[in-house]
Amino acid sequence: MYKKSPWAAVGVLAFGVAVGTLQMTAVVPMLPVLQRELHAPLTSVSWALTASLLSGAVTIPLLSRLGDLYGRRPVAVATLLLLVAGSVMAALAGTLSVVVAGRALQGVSAALLPLAMGIARQKVTRDRLPTAIGVLSAMIGVGSGAGMILAGLAGGGYQALFWTLAGLGAAGVVLIMLFVREPGRPQAAGRPDYAGAALVASWLVCLLLAVSKGAAWGWTSAGTLGLLAASVALFALWVVSARRAASPLIEIPMLLHRGTVGATVASLLLGFALFGTITTLSSVAQGRLGASVLQVGLYLLPAALLMLTVSLLAGRLMRRFAAASLVGAGSVVVAVAALWLSVSHGSPASLYGASAVLGVGIGLGYAALGTMAVEHVEPARTAAAGGVNSLVRVVGSSLAGAVTGAVLSGAGAGWSFAVSAMAALVSAIFGFVQGVYGARRAEDVRGGAGDGAAGADGRATVLAVEEPV
Numbered sequence: 001m002y003k004k005s006p007w008a009a010v011g012v013l014a015f016g017v018a019v020g021t022l023q024m025t026a027v028v029p030m031l032p033v034l035q036r037e038l039h040a041p042l043t044s045v046s047w048a049l050t051a052s053l054l055s056g057a058v059t060i061p062l063l064s065r066l067g068d069l070y071g072r073r074p075v076a077v078a079t080l081l082l083l084v085a086g087s088v089m090a091a092l093a094g095t096l097s098v099v100v101a102g103r104a105l106q107g108v109s110a111a112l113l114p115l116a117m118g119i120a121r122q123k124v125t126r127d128r129l130p131t132a133i134g135v136l137s138a139m140i141g142v143g144s145g146a147g148m149i150l151a152g153l154a155g156g157g158y159q160a161l162f163w164t165l166a167g168l169g170a171a172g173v174v175l176i177m178l179f180v181r182e183p184g185r186p187q188a189a190g191r192p193d194y195a196g197a198a199l200v201a202s203w204l205v206c207l208l209l210a211v212s213k214g215a216a217w218g219w220t221s222a223g224t225l226g227l228l229a230a231s232v233a234l235f236a237l238w239v240v241s242a243r244r245a246a247s248p249l250i251e252i253p254m255l256l257h258r259g260t261v262g263a264t265v266a267s268l269l270l271g272f273a274l275f276g277t278i279t280t281l282s283s284v285a286q287g288r289l290g291a292s293v294l295q296v297g298l299y300l301l302p303a304a305l306l307m308l309t310v311s312l313l314a315g316r317l318m319r320r321f322a323a324a325s326l327v328g329a330g331s332v333v334v335a336v337a338a339l340w341l342s343v344s345h346g347s348p349a350s351l352y353g354a355s356a357v358l359g360v361g362i363g364l365g366y367a368a369l370g371t372m373a374v375e376h377v378e379p380a381r382t383a384a385a386g387g388v389n390s391l392v393r394v395v396g397s398s399l400a401g402a403v404t405g406a407v408l409s410g411a412g413a414g415w416s417f418a419v420s421a422m423a424a425l426v427s428a429i430f431g432f433v434q435g436v437y438g439a440r441r442a443e444d445v446r447g448g449a450g451d452g453a454a455g456a457d458g459r460a461t462v463l464a465v466e467e468p469v
Helices: 006-026 028-038 047-070 072-092 096-123 129-153 158-179 194-217 222-244 252-256 261-287 293-299 301-318 323-343 348-374 379-410 413-446
Strands: none
Touching: 006 028, 006 047, 006 072, 006 096, 006 129, 006 158, 028 047, 028 096, 028 129, 028 158, 028 261, 028 293, 047 072, 047 096, 047 194, 047 379, 072 096, 072 158, 096 129, 096 158, 129 158, 129 261, 129 293, 129 301, 129 348, 194 222, 194 379, 222 252, 261 293, 261 323, 261 348, 261 379, 261 413, 293 301, 293 348, 301 323, 301 348, 323 348, 323 413, 348 379, 348 413, 379 413
16 A cells, blocks of 8 residues: 555655644643643743653654664654553643653654654655655644644643544554555664663753743752753763764764754754744733633644645745755745734734744745755665754754743743744754755766765765765
8 A cells, every 4th residue: 555655655644743743832822721720830830841842852863763773664653652642641640740741751752753754765756755855844833833723622621632632643553554664674773872862861951941940040040050061061971972872862973064054953943933933922812812722723823724835835846946945945934924923913913924924934944944954864864864853953942942931031022032033044044055055065966076976956865975064
């Protein structure tokens, strides 16, 4: 079945990626509900969001590596089963600690994107691959918007929301088992870098805890400064460990390579801009406009619909324009939406209009970002490269939650939107610069000066042919 119709498998994988993303944003409008029903302070309730993002950041590269070693299809099924288990745990929870634990299990499903990209790279023809990767990547944006809508449709109760996520996860498992097949056995060798995973988790926990609690504890307090110092030290230790490991969790050269660093930075900043914008919009809608959870989802409905529409067109655009240039253009559009909201966010019309613009920008940027991240990587390393890119995106999303809370409480919604706009503008700069580099690289390859193997479109397909920057 899969061999006859690879696009059926791509559609199923896109559904799985969307479900894995739904759980990230669905809890955003539910934070006040959790605070009220579980009798917990907002600073503690915010970890219901952070726990999922943090779990995803740590497990994305680990599960991507396990997919390289043991097969991406079984690992993808396992991630959805963990999402189901976490959803059931959170639905039955009567305390915040159990909800946070369930959310951590749900966050594992963030690894579905790089796993799905690896499967698509194996089966979809080269000329259609940008469309497949574009659709899969755009599901991050679609799922982010749809998650907010799902929270409203759940009726305002967190139990109904988590039961719905459990059902969607179970449907994803069944569909992947029926429609997705992998050709042959994995060729990768080595062992997963569990020590690297522990170090990544440690420095991220320290960093996010310092950012989220800095306003309450004081930015110059011993606790905040100690956590920041510990984060820096653990990060340095992780870099040393990664350079010495035979099969590191994250390959540092892949982060710093001139052919991929633009995608790395753009992914980090676009993740920040998206979550910063929708989190602030949710706060403004509920606080200033008195919107219900469902109404917040409706404000983001234009974004969700346009993300999907634009992603379906992105494949055609990538046949004419470089992926990096489209990422830059999408980032500019996201910046326009955030700047719009920074100066005008007091009416429903402004929220609906900016949401539509945001959907166009994220749909275009995320769809092209997937191709930008892997176009210089060997096919066997696609999942690993996608894992690195997804990791930095989730790190950016995690930072957005903490930074947005701090800016909202201190400077207000206008400044919070402005911070997201600035992140998107910097992402655009890196996208356009990477596009210039890619064009020069293609010219070198066509002229015989390149070191990597060039594909039909003149782009190099081997990553490790140049020194890191």
